[in-house]
Amino acid sequence: MEKTDVTLLIGGEAGQGLVTLGQLLAKSLVHAGYSILVTQSYQSRIRGGHNTFAIRVSTEAVVAPRESVDLLIAMNAETVTLHKAEVADGGLIVADEAHGTETDGCLVVPYQQLGETRFANVVALGVVSVLLGLDQPLVARSLDDFFGKKDHEMAEKNRQILTTAFDWCDQQTVAFEKLPPVAKPIQRMVMNGNEAIAMGALSAGVKFCSFYPMTPATSIALNLAAQAGRMGLVVEQAEDEIAAINMAIGASFAGVPSIVPTSGGGFALMTEGVSLAGMSETPVLIVVAQRPGPATGLPTRTEQADLEFVLHSGHGEFPRAIFSPGTVEECFWLARKSLEVAAKFQGPVFLLTDQFLADSSRAVTPFDIDNLEPIDPGIETDASSLPYSRYAITPSGVSPRLLPGMTKHLVVAGGDEHPVDGHLTEDLSIREVMVEKRMRKEQGIIAEVVPPEAQGDERPDLLLVTWGSSKGSVLEAADQLRNETTRVGTLHFSQVWPLVPDHFLQRFQDAGKVVCVEGNAFGQLARLIRRETGFAVHSRVLRYDGLPITPEYIIRELGD
């Protein structure tokens, strides 16, 4: 049988250009029509250490990472030692003489001979491309796209080395089957979760981003910054996270959709601002890219342990919405949706992602930009009744919003309790009315909730429930379990708040066994479901070692 599903893992030190190599391979594979899914693992350092860049590639759609490796590309000896055991039967190790000649099933590459050390990644690119069966011109084009614009001489040099590597590898006899070609390659993009969030936000008309750098959220801001000139937005690195959220609130109050990307520790500093957004009824989108805590924890790894924190963040009570994309595509669409919900209900909205999804490049069908519109910023151009009152009482709880300086009407807003005019009050009957006004917005938010996505059997023996980035692994695990003749259903929450029991409770009750799969130790979604419905899931598959949940992990844990 042809091998249509291959996982390759590139390992080496930070600074060896392994991300570049990985990205070039990813691009080339997608150009050739394959589906891919990248899993990056790196340490909290700039040079040295041990990093990996894994690509799962297939002729069919790939939705999850896999643990076993078919092609191990070792850029140093440590990689061979650390990952040898992961290599599957029929797998191959590609290494330098110095790195692992003694191992069976190893293709020894004479790196020194094929190019200078700093081009080792290009040599590897050539060798691996041959092994996978990629066309040289296609790979050369990816290489050109990458270096071409910057430096012609460099581009030329790279191309030469690629050719040398291709030639050398073509002459080897290797016991590794090439990938079958894709019948009708469709055009797809290579995009990771953070890029998709940035693009989604741009398409929604985001005009302001303030942030303080923090892995794994930073690249959202960097992607926006790179397009700030072309798309007409301001991206500002703030002095700290407190400034970041307050700046975004200021920009949003003045009239532009705003986004604040951060991670757990930085988000912690923003919680007072979240409360201000709730009280002042200012739209703002906060992206929380999760990583393992508490405190600094493991800054470059992945986890899904900030759901409860985000849900209850900020003192006092106010409505909110929390989205949790499960795929790169969902990152794009939910970035839009969350900006829309923020604008419509005038308050803080969250997008919960994590390091795994943030850094996971995938093959993505291009978005239909031609048929998209920016979101409705929910701003009026004149007062419908006078005097204009920022916090007018309405049945929906949403008050008509004017912008300061854009009309003759004055806009008064803030974080103290206020009468409709936004000024200060100590009248406790007003307090009650205002709490209820704010709370009413929750009904509107509920009406727009994205229901969890159900797949598989409707009345299954086993229902796997999950949220956020674990989606793909749950889907694949379910598929595998089905082969073993269990009736399996899945339910993925891409919005974890508010929860609407009507959307899912029946399915829970109809299932034989409900298992919640989450990347944390408390089983946070499971607890939340019980709080909201009384339903106690029967069992939980939890992971909290810093790695993404894989299909294999789920199946192993279910077996226990």
Place this chain on the structure above:
Amino acid sequence: MEKTDVTLLIGGEAGQGLVTLGQLLAKSLVHAGYSILVTQSYQSRIRGGHNTFAIRVSTEAVVAPRESVDLLIAMNAETVTLHKAEVADGGLIVADEAHGTETDGCLVVPYQQLGETRFANVVALGVVSVLLGLDQPLVARSLDDFFGKKDHEMAEKNRQILTTAFDWCDQQTVAFEKLPPVAKPIQRMVMNGNEAIAMGALSAGVKFCSFYPMTPATSIALNLAAQAGRMGLVVEQAEDEIAAINMAIGASFAGVPSIVPTSGGGFALMTEGVSLAGMSETPVLIVVAQRPGPATGLPTRTEQADLEFVLHSGHGEFPRAIFSPGTVEECFWLARKSLEVAAKFQGPVFLLTDQFLADSSRAVTPFDIDNLEPIDPGIETDASSLPYSRYAITPSGVSPRLLPGMTKHLVVAGGDEHPVDGHLTEDLSIREVMVEKRMRKEQGIIAEVVPPEAQGDERPDLLLVTWGSSKGSVLEAADQLRNETTRVGTLHFSQVWPLVPDHFLQRFQDAGKVVCVEGNAFGQLARLIRRETGFAVHSRVLRYDGLPITPEYIIRELGD
């Protein structure tokens, strides 16, 4: 029937000395053997506005405030207008000519004639004392205690005015019954919630307090600061709340029990530090004195809406304990207990109070200081095994703690994930072990949970469940409902996390109707109970207008 339960309400502007008046009355009443409960209401300003100081006084124990007023002491006209309707049948208004002569049931006091304007509060003290039947020497002593030390001339002047007021009032015929004397007055103190927390913390051996001023938490720090010299502690006003929590963590790491008082917005800024305490396993007690949010909300009013925020504060996962005293006595004992739990389990512990309890002076039986000891700080004086490892793996999850500089052993701690030695690691198998080590501490915390206090019928028709400062009102409402022949039970949680279902679930299941009474809009304890037990309370009595829950409020709401 003699009136044994009187509520008096003093109203006026900030700056009129009405708190002094109230405190003097409170002291005098307690000295005379009565039980009292104070409810203070003030605005977020220094002068002017409308403030009240209410004392409920009784020959029996008072546990809750009451809404109706028997004696309205108006220091200005506004007070009469605002509170006239609250005056009960047979009640009396005490006012100046200028303030309310036209009202029936009014004792018009010629303030001008009895003393200069700035002594109006002393005049009122005399008048009210006569009305309540307090002895002049007893009241004079309270007055002396207050002013005596500071300024002899002033004290003399005050005494004179008091006499004048007593004499004048003795000659009036007023339709207001004096309080019956207390048969055997027992000696009690007058103390409010914040004072009790400060005293409890001192008795536990607290040696460090860092804070940033914030109503209604500030007075905890002020009470500690006032005794810093005598009790040997450092109290430092930090540059912001972030500094406050991090300083306390530093002091605690270096070896002394530390406390950080704050309120919602300030606490929001501490959540990253909470996470650091969890990860670095540093004991710290954080007192969150709640007030209505979101954002600045109503800074001087009360609410119980930060339970969920505190419970989930800080990114990542780690165990914690949350105490919620219901009385002034519990403030004292739970301040001790929470410092003890923090030291024993080496992490963040919370004391959740609120403006109502913070400012509510009550008659308190003196604590048996002679039989108290400071808490065990949980510190070893030498390493039991070498090399000393701050994060040694143990069955309880608690690692032996040495202090830096106090032995030759080196102590390495911090917020990154670490192996046992406290240094940095990127080893993901260590991660798993460390998460589990930290989580194991929860078992120890659970073993020490203060069970909820049950009163009344064991299998009641109606079970009123509550937490924190609403305790007294729930108890009294239950009493009143019992008079109406319902079988009523109550359950008060003075520790809201962890919840141990064995402590209360049976009682829930045995009750006809379970109603949760809380000072918030979400019904936060009710949600938490459902999350932990699946039990959905049948109904909720919620209040979120900034005022404390009263027995009357509960009964009204239950009637709806």
Place this chain on the structure above:
Amino acid sequence: MVTIEDYGKYETAWCPGCGNFSILDAVKRGLVTSELEPHQVLFVSGIGQAAKAPHYLNTNVFNGLHGRALPVASGAKLANPNLKVIVESGDGCNYGEGGNHFLAAIRRNIDLTLIVHDNQIYGLTKGQASPTSEEGLITKAQPEGVASAPFNPIAVAVAMQASFVARGFSGMIDHLAGLLKEAMAHEGFALIDVLQPCVSFNKVNTFAWYKKRCYTLPDEYDPTDWRSAMQTAMEWGDKIPLGIIYRNQRTTFEKRFSVLQQGPLIGRDTDFGELKKILEKFA
């Protein structure tokens, strides 16, 4: 033409005799002489007694969190540079809780006017030390006296070469109104630290205390001379200089963003053609 009346008259929550009243008057005068209409202006404040000031003005207001007025104002200004954005708040708010934003605003030289009511005390929370409280000041929170050196906002601003640094006194209202007008006219970040007696809690730095010490800088004083400005900034104690202590002409922050040269971000279209091209790089 705009008049004082346009800015309204409100009841305040301040203590009778407080310096805040005069500052409020001076601010109104500054606005009127600057010919700013209420709807053109956005006041941003934090929390404190001073921070209530914008509520006593008939204009656009965003009253945010304690210490966080500057970031809110900066965000609003970047979104809509056409707004005249003025930050008004206390010494605790700006130099205490908000100290980091104060440094950042100076570094940015963003076109904001920052009016600090500097009463050298935390008024609203009832009299704890503020960053500008004098060493040794005894309060309930500092029963052994303030142990830290007072923060000198003027010195720090001049050392950082802030583009407009001034000091006023609530007791010299004409002078203050004049300063405010200049500050509002200044392009870039303008700090006016206003000495303000707090009659309720600061019994040391009283009206008389300030009155005795404050003097206005002479006409020949050259605020563009950094060296002498730095010296002047250090003057405190027996003599306290009032006026524009330092100024320079640095490019404003907004000018550095090429996108802002085409006008405010508000209401700007999203260019889907451009976005399509951007997405092509992912293909």
Place this chain on the structure above:
Amino acid sequence: MVTIEDYGKYETAWCPGCGNFSILDAVKRGLVTSELEPHQVLFVSGIGQAAKAPHYLNTNVFNGLHGRALPVASGAKLANPNLKVIVESGDGCNYGEGGNHFLAAIRRNIDLTLIVHDNQIYGLTKGQASPTSEEGLITKAQPEGVASAPFNPIAVAVAMQASFVARGFSGMIDHLAGLLKEAMAHEGFALIDVLQPCVSFNKVNTFAWYKKRCYTLPDEYDPTDWRSAMQTAMEWGDKIPLGIIYRNQRTTFEKRFSVLQQGPLIGRDTDFGELKKILEKFA
């Protein structure tokens, strides 16, 4: 006698060629010449590449949050003034996220040594501008160049009359070790800003760039003269002065707390007799 070896030798997570290595060496030398034994010292750091330094020393360490090393260190020092507390962290940590604590530590004059690895960049997060980055520096986060003026920590510290203000350079390790010894000997808050090339992300302020500009202050330079110190603090660009730029003798913070005059708080008994008396005032 304490030796360099006592402070251990660890593998680091730094890039080959980074200035951090020399700073680590100099710190060890400073500790040894100060005759401090590992267990007498507590290093507190934040988060960043620089902040990892304490993990490469055999001593007591508390590695806290990004930007929050100073408060942790201050708390530890107040609890146990017998500890020699040294804070070591990056420019982003101390002047960015932790800016407010930097101001407060100077005002307190608490007896801490603050060593700032100033590479004018955020290293660990891969090369965004730091507060000390030069105007115009282009990074992925600042594609149009840094728009803010750089923070001059020396100028701010001198303007605030910090009691010990020095600058070193990782490329002049003997000089730096000497500075560190002096800083450790200083009673009160001591700032040493250490210029440090980041070979991975700062391609402007390289070793050569610093080397060309750095000069040590002459012997006759008088660091107690505030005026000249302020001038010297402003020097940057073609010539960058190294050495003790300013010092004075202010009372330390710890000295202001009467309770600390009886020794550290640690292990002190709780006086229940006294507490009883205190409770009597509530009777």
